[in-house]
Amino acid sequence: MNKRKNKIVAILTIMLGIICAYSGVIYFQKKQCTDNPYKAYTTKEKSRKVGSFEYKYRIGAEGVWITKIIPMEEDISVLKIPSKLAGKKVVRLGNGNGNFKQEDTSDTMWKAENWSNIFGEKCSEDSTVENIIIEPKDVYDRVALIEEIDVPDTVQWIDLGLFAYVQNGKVLRLPAGLKTKLEDTGLTGVKWKEVSFFGENKNYKIIDGFLCSKDGKTVYGLLEEREESKIPDRVETISKKGNYFGTKEMQIPASVTEIEAAGKYGNHNFTEASVRIAEDNPKYAEKNGSIYDKTSGELVAAYIDNGVINIPDTVKRIFCPWYIGDTTTFRRMVIPKSVTFMHTKSGNNVRNNPAGHTGTTYVFEGRTPLHLVSGVCLFEEKDTIVVPKGCKKEYQEKWRGNISRLHHKIFWEEK
Numbered sequence: 001m002n003k004r005k006n007k008i009v010a011i012l013t014i015m016l017g018i019i020c021a022y023s024g025v026i027y028f029q030k031k032q033c034t035d036n037p038y039k040a041y042t043t044k045e046k047s048r049k050v051g052s053f054e055y056k057y058r059i060g061a062e063g064v065w066i067t068k069i070i071p072m073e074e075d076i077s078v079l080k081i082p083s084k085l086a087g088k089k090v091v092r093l094g095n096g097n098g099n100f101k102q103e104d105t106s107d108t109m110w111k112a113e114n115w116s117n118i119f120g121e122k123c124s125e126d127s128t129v130e131n132i133i134i135e136p137k138d139v140y141d142r143v144a145l146i147e148e149i150d151v152p153d154t155v156q157w158i159d160l161g162l163f164a165y166v167q168n169g170k171v172l173r174l175p176a177g178l179k180t181k182l183e184d185t186g187l188t189g190v191k192w193k194e195v196s197f198f199g200e201n202k203n204y205k206i207i208d209g210f211l212c213s214k215d216g217k218t219v220y221g222l223l224e225e226r227e228e229s230k231i232p233d234r235v236e237t238i239s240k241k242g243n244y245f246g247t248k249e250m251q252i253p254a255s256v257t258e259i260e261a262a263g264k265y266g267n268h269n270f271t272e273a274s275v276r277i278a279e280d281n282p283k284y285a286e287k288n289g290s291i292y293d294k295t296s297g298e299l300v301a302a303y304i305d306n307g308v309i310n311i312p313d314t315v316k317r318i319f320c321p322w323y324i325g326d327t328t329t330f331r332r333m334v335i336p337k338s339v340t341f342m343h344t345k346s347g348n349n350v351r352n353n354p355a356g357h358t359g360t361t362y363v364f365e366g367r368t369p370l371h372l373v374s375g376v377c378l379f380e381e382k383d384t385i386v387v388p389k390g391c392k393k394e395y396q397e398k399w400r401g402n403i404s405r406l407h408h409k410i411f412w413e414e415k
Contacts (some may be wrong), residue, residue, distance in 0.1 A: 063091035083152035094159020188221030270322035337366030
């Protein structure tokens, strides 16, 4: 009797161990899918035609991931992305690299063969700053015919470069339940005719064409093209994430007390519009088209007028500012004697110039050399440094560490 009882206990123990081990494997698999949901998708892509578009997609536990949308030779004026494919909800949109969050990005993301939008378009290696070439050309021409894009409310994640390279002037409808941080996407890099959510989004709202936080205190860029625009009155912070290209004139209200710094490696082209600051703004002011901090004297955004940046004489510090205007024309910067501190990235980051750049001229008006910070040289080959008469030797001595590498490749003038 005891032997039989012991045998039953042993069998039950083994069965319990198997159940626990199986549960552990299932838990680990689920956790792995949560930590990296891309592993839950099959690598084999399927294809299905719906209406005037063909969809390439993968199937996973959470639903369908559409990796490519191909416009056909039909009426494609409205792209209404299906909410279901193969009987499963569409939850992700984006190319096969899986860049749905800022932390997903890596060096491989920026390789030409990886960086394409949902239509498979990418920037040609033959492109220049003045002439951007998008390929394949036949796809680009067909995408131009799309007037409206509707993203279904089942979609939770969109690729950060989902609509990069698409033409301006389209209508975009987004789902309210998106989990992707929209400020990390390139949506503000397109000049949309109209952008809206299907329902109320818990993290964002669109006010007068601007993408704003839900509380309306932070603005992440301009989505809709406007002749004139004004950042909403409640906004306190202008985020460094986002562009403001779709307007000719932009006003910044008195409520704005923080314009986030572009940073050494940020996107430095703030807008091509003329910018006006409310006179009663307690922190910021505008002079010569440029924006500066009245309390610290730091240059916030430098205005390029016909290729020339005239730094206001109210500025004391220049540390990687934003740039207003056409950066492709930049050829000359005039730095007044009021400036005593300059980060050496401040000029390099505006050099968004065409091939064949013949050099930039920097005019320093102070007789005492200002303090250049950072080990990276501000100047490049063919640049010209202009200083007051009799000051060349003092400038060269003080900046020896900044210009030694290029000493024989730059030009000096005294005026």
